[in-house]
Amino acid sequence: MTTPALQAHGLGKSFHGVDAVVSLDLAVDAGEVVGFLGPNGAGKSTTLRMLLGLLRPTTGSATVRGHRAGSPEARADVAYVAGDVALWPQLTGAETIELLTSLHGSCDPRYRDELIARFDLDPSRRVRAYSRGNRQKVALIAALSTRAPVLLLDEPTSGLDPLMELVFRECVLEAGSRGQAVLLSSHLLAEVEHLCQRVAMIREGHLVRVADVEELRALADVEYEITGDVGDLAGVAGVSEVTPLVDGVRVRVHGSPGPLLAVLATRPVSALRTREASLEEIFLSFYSPASTS
Amino acid sequence: MRRARLAAMAWRQVRTSAVVVALVLVGGVRATVATYAASGGARGMAAVLPLLRNPAVEALDGRVTTLATAGAYVQWKMGAWMALALAAWGALLATRVTRGAEDVGTWDLIAVAPPGRRRAFDASVTALAIAALLAGVATTLGLVLGAQSLADSVLYGAGIAGVVALGVGAGLVAAQLSAPRRSASQVAMVALTAAFLARVVADGTRGADWLRALTPFGWLENLGAFQHREPAWLSLLVGVPLVLTVVARALQSRRDVGIAPFARADTSRAHLATLHSVGGFAVRQRRPVALTWAGGLAVLAVVMGYLTHSLVAFAHADAAYVALLSRWGIGAMVSVPGFVGELAVSVSLALALFALAMTALVGTDRLAGRLDVALSAASRARWILAAFASTLAAAVVLGVVIGVFVWVGVRMGGAPLSVGSVAAAVGNALVVVPLAAGFGALVSVLAARVAVVVGATLLTLSYLVAVFAPPLHWPGWVSAASPWRYLRIVPPAGVDVTSTLVLLAVGVALETAAVVIFVRRDVVA
Incomplete structure (x- = not known):
């Protein structure tokens, strides 16, 4: 039996006694692109942040390729893109990508340059001068060029125009075909439908269903x-x-x-x-x- | 109703800072009045008046005509550096609520709301005016609590409010002309520094009195509270801020939101050398701030060094003054090395505040959400330790800059001073830096939103306690909690090894606590 690229077991998080995520079980295998759906405040970002080790679970555990979420080994295997990415305003796009990939510890320079061209990013501009979409491109290019085995994407296309969204879709499909595991939280259901083999649905902190997209259709x-x-x-x-x-x-x-x-x-x-x-x-x-x- | 809400929103942005400054002013002014009495009052001051009328001293600390009352002493003490600090505070507050709000996009929301940009701007100006007024009221209150003349106290309080308002006016105009907020703040600071230098030249050069009429710091002196009283100068301290505000209002209504005529270039060549490690980035983050501080401290150090010889010579010539300095607990100042040692202890507060602000950057970045991606890859412990180490390194560089420029200044002034003496003085001053850095790290991990305000207030108060305790004969336990209480004046004294080791150990303990908490806590914006 192979170790899942990403696994949550009984994962839960409470903030001041209020349950944000309750006993969540989820596994994502290598090469799989899984959609993570739920309305605002359902617990998607909280779950992703626990998988990254940014939040400490109140209950349960999470692992990345068998390593505890947040451990040095797990961090080396994960790349993350936040929904409304915050970056250092005085750095340029190129400097930010360099910093984030250096912190991660791996970067494919050729792929990075290719992504900069595909996403049509001007890397010489300072972050403070970028629009929201361009800041999102910087974060996406940094995450994808690490070629990390696991990609955690939290509404990564918010702010991207439709053309760039298509580029993003191509990149995620390429990542999946290369064997990278992707957990994609998104409100763009067409995007999830296009990219994901499976979908996990969360409501009020509870995972209500994990199923293939086709299986869900059969239920509808x-x-x-x-x-x-x-x-x-x-x-x-x-x-x-x-x-x-x-x-x-x-x-x-x-x-x-x-x-x-x-x-x-x-x-x-x-x-x-x-x-x-x-x-x-x-x-x-x-x-x-x-x-x- | 909407206007009231706007005003309430604007006030919320400045109230913490305004209240803290007001409380510090009340306490500081009242303590200064007490110091005056403890120093022998009018008779004690008469002995040192000739020294204070030295052009070099007047250039630094402002013109002094009489010290016959505690009020006159306070206005002389606050007229120079404190007035500059208060004006700078007003300017920084103004750029924060205007250009800062545009930088982060909150101004967009306000600008499109029904009350409109002008009313939102007016609400911010009202909040800033209240903050300035509060500083004036606090100054007056401190004086009145010290049983000083009400009329003079009100006059001087109004002058202080005017100086803060002038800083606010400079900040408001700079925020309309320059972007981002940091650039706007720098423009305002350059303007205020120029105005302060004009006051320095006016007070330090015979025949340049006319220059005093051209600078707000000169107007504050010309008010003559507790002296000759010329309230007419208040019209400038009130009128010029009003004119600056009207200009800023007109500029902001004529330009696009988020745009500035003199914005920094938005493109730059990539400088990648420092971006390959957590430590490298920590250094890079702190470098621009450290360079700015180094520039300011170098100027101060060379000027103070240059004046050392004449100040020490004056002090030596007057036995009464030597006795007074001894009563104040700074008797070491009567020799050149002792003066430099005393100066280094004073500058250590600046170094401590720098260290606090630099380690608190971790909290600022966390609140802004900038650590989400960074800490999904990098180790938290490494991140906060790199902040600590780079802050210590930057403080040491600042110490070296201060030492070099003090030495250059002293030698230019014609006094002998060994490099070893300067090195010992600077090394002694740096002892508080790890403690302040550890304290900053811990406060920023526990309460990032208020880390700088609370931390800086506590550090400043603890420094003031150490300064005021000996002349006011406060009980030992009051000053025991202040790290400055354990700093000797080095030279002429030698370093107190035990105290130094204890202070360093406390600094390391605070940093260790910060690391442990940071590693265990949730990373939330």
């Missing part, structure tokens, strides 16, 4: 747009919602579509279109007030 409702005079479908098993359209109906089906398809086989259907739920819809179904109550 599927929408069918049916053209033709198909009559009343409200009573069909699995159909949860029926919306009349000009030339047909839209129905939402939970679970197997078999009963619906059996009924449709007996009716005059001229067209049938299927639309699977996006991760955003799945996310909303998990976190909507109805599901949290």
